[in-house]
Amino acid sequence: MKRRRITVTVLLAGLLGGALITMAWGADLKTVQTQKTKDAVLALKTESGQLAKGKNSIVLEFTSPSGQPLDAGKVALSTSMAMPGMAPMVEGATLSPDKAPGRYVGTISFADSGTRQVTVTWDGPAGKGSTRFSVPVR
Numbered sequence: 001m002k003r004r005r006i007t008v009t010v011l012l013a014g015l016l017g018g019a020l021i022t023m024a025w026g027a028d029l030k031t032v033q034t035q036k037t038k039d040a041v042l043a044l045k046t047e048s049g050q051l052a053k054g055k056n057s058i059v060l061e062f063t064s065p066s067g068q069p070l071d072a073g074k075v076a077l078s079t080s081m082a083m084p085g086m087a088p089m090v091e092g093a094t095l096s097p098d099k100a101p102g103r104y105v106g107t108i109s110f111a112d113s114g115t116r117q118v119t120v121t122w123d124g125p126a127g128k129g130s131t132r133f134s135v136p137v138r
């Protein structure tokens with residue numbers, strides 16, 4: 001009986017884990033910010049459409065100006081926040097390519113709320129680029 005209970009527990013944990021992963025990435029993501037450059041359109045997305053203090057799962061999507069997914073190659077995202085009387089607060093994200101072309105996923109943690117200056121850089125087959133924009137962290 002003990003073995004069966006363990007089996008059921010493991011099975012339930014597996015199902016729950018699978019459901020959570022599906023919820024995290026299968027759910028419709030909401031756009032936090034879109035940013036256009038000469039060569040690319042970037043869309044920063046989260047499940048809530050916002051960034052918040054603490055850990056955030058983020059998706060960054062690149063499309064060409066004509067709307068096709070754009071392989072941006074190596075992508076980095078860093079943020080900076082001006083803090084009165086001290087050095088700017090710098091927080092970055094590690095982004096890795098998702099299965100879908102032009103889609104990058106990662107996490108970023110913010111120690112507090114407030115507006116961040118975001119810098120995204122990329123280096124891929126379509127060329128190098130960078131852009132800056134600001135977003136609120138709630």
Ligand SMILES: [Cu+2]
Pocket residue numbers: 081083089112113114
């Ligand atoms: Cu700060």
